[in-house]
Amino acid sequence: MSRFYDAGPLAKVGINLFYGYGYNFYRLENQFRADDQRVRQMACTLLGRARAGIDAAESRYRRENIQAPTRANPFPDAAIVANAQALERLGGEIGRLEGLIRHQPVPENDRMTQRYRQEGNTLAALAEKDAVLVGQAELLRSIVEGAASDKILASKGEIEEGIAAITATLRERQTFLS
Template identity: 55%
Template sequence: MDSRFYDEGALRQAALNLFHGWGYNFYRTENQLRADDQLVRSKAGWLLGIARASVEQAEAGYRREFIGAPTREKPFPNPSNMAAAQKLERLAGNIGTISGRLQSQPVPENDRMTQRYRQEADTLQVLISCDERLVGQCSLLHAMLDGRNGLWMLEHLDEVEDGLAALQQTLRSREAALFNRSG
């Protein structure tokens, strides 16, 4: 029996060397914060996906109710109804754009240069703060749009777009914190 496979000290040292080489050191606050940040952003993205689906359903309902299929007597839809349906379509697209931007945002790299030039835990704390605001905003948007029809969304379009602008600002603040710029 080869004792090297049972020497806990040597095995632990080999594992730690590999973990450090891979850029990972478990039980560090930074690793937990990084994982939390990714989880929070994933849940915020999920809420945005539900909000987008609500708008898409409302748009489909609006098109069925106000545009309908063309007939011989009326081959073209009312231009104002078409413009309203397109506004709903753009709204869904804007929500999707914000969701994509959210999901593509990085977290600080866990490398020696990052650790040397800035405190990663402090940066991650700021990011978590941004992400908490982001999740609140996503939840509010979801609650605002859930179960609403196209007419309601069109009547409250300014309010919904203000919410999207706030989400964009939160994402800019998050990027600024990540790259040490003023937001």
């Protein structure tokens, strides 16, 4: 019988390799770490949908409201341009938040972190903060996805409030990890 089929020694080698890299797939902390990544991915997906909704509304708004220049009227109305720029800015801010969430750190999985910081409690607290983040992203998505540009412009204050709330939650998360 080949050594490749002997589960006892192979399992020991595999476990030793996992431990050498600081990974033990049976530890609850690793499940929390994976959950944290999954939850942040969900928040990014929701924010991506919100940004796509605003981008589509901006595109429709420009197409419907900005007329081709004529000799008599070479420039579009300033209010229309300002509204289009406001939609563009909102979409950019949501995209910035998506990037920030995607690149948020988690505690390192090393022996010093495990010894001096209660990794499981830290990751569980991060999961709570990330759940709030997903809720905020879903609320923002529900406001803008599929909405007409006029409705988005009318809800601009509420959208900016949502962006500020998500930014504050990210700041709390970063402060918690410092």
